[in-house]
Amino acid sequence: MHIAEGVLSPIVLASGGVLTAAGTAIGMRHIKEEHLMIVALLAAAFFVASLVHIPIGPASAHLIMNGVAGLLLGWGAFPAILMGLTLQAVFFQYGGLLVLGVNTWNMAAPAVLLGFLCRPWLARPGKGRATAAFACGAGSVLGAGVMAALALVFTEEGFLRAAQVLLVAHLPVAVAEGFVTALLVQFLAHARPEALGLS
């Protein structure tokens, strides 16, 4: 979930900005010139996918897709997620421009880490691939929740309960996102294995 404007302390905002700037710089260095358009199109696709609501029991949540970004783009997930969140902030005021650094770090850092950890398993067809994709999708959302909760608690101890609520709210979303990621990766592995680096 995006943290709204006005909530975080200047130190947390600055830390998020510096960390995201570093991650984005590394990400941009990893993107070859001929792949820049692919990152832009995938960022646009993740942006559109994040408008899709998936039903979870009586409620629904929108897709986040940070785990898929980590799997497909590695470090490139940082600039891709930064672009998506910038557009969401300007278009819809989801999150905001001043908290952009923190929100990008929250979503991209777990995605990049889990992307690297889970990627090798994608080469194994069947259970191994599905489990790794589920772990990456669910873990990236849960990681984003943990990061957002930490940002709140580092700002002000009084936000502790709000941070707990935020984290618990991420649990069902993480499970749903994990299933969608697993099914999506299975689809990509059949339809276009080279997109996952398999062929």
Add this chain to the structure above:
Amino acid sequence: MFDEPFAHGKAPIHRLDPRARLLMGLAFCLAVASVKSMGSAALAVAVAGALLAAAAPPLPALLRRLGAIAGFLLMLWLTIPWVLPGPPALVWGPVTASWPGIHLAALATLKGLAIVLATTALVASMTIATLGHALSALGTPTRLVVLLLFTYRHIFSLFASWTRLWDAARLRGFIPRTTSHSYHTLATMVGVLLLRALDQAHRSREAMLLRGFTGQLASITLLQARPRDWGLTTAFLLGSVALVILDALHPWP
């Protein structure tokens, strides 16, 4: 959906140089984020409200934007006042709201409102294309700006693509539910969207290369700052610093 409702006006804000608007927004929002007293935060909301009035925003779009932050603020109001210890302000059955809790939640609300109103007036009042060129003129690396503009350029076609997929599924009687069939269908549709994006990337890149794209930006929007723009930016920077100093002096609660 992405029609940038604030960007096409002819209000005083739209006549300001986009670079000046970005610098003013950055200075003001940084100052607001650092204030700790209700008085300073209320003053900031008033200044942001004046900025917004100068941007003459369409009301329905503005209300939608404010609705986007309401959810997060509601969560803060439902937790903080009721768990933070302190002198009770409101006793309601077994639960008590404390003054420090209400203060913290109200401060976050005012600061959030001030920043959202100011960024709506100063940043959402330009198209993403203009934002990209202004960021580039202010020293953002060209590749990052190119990435932003390409992403922006393609969300429209990909959203249209998604709408076609969605309509096709609905015409076949698809109603999303919490079932494995629904998840399977949605995941496949998102997968098709990603594949279309990858194919489009190759086509777009080839088309750009054919037209001689070298990775540099060429803009038909001319950024032209008048002395008035820089004067206003300087005044705003000083005003933001004054807000921080005023807040540090604690003249009000």
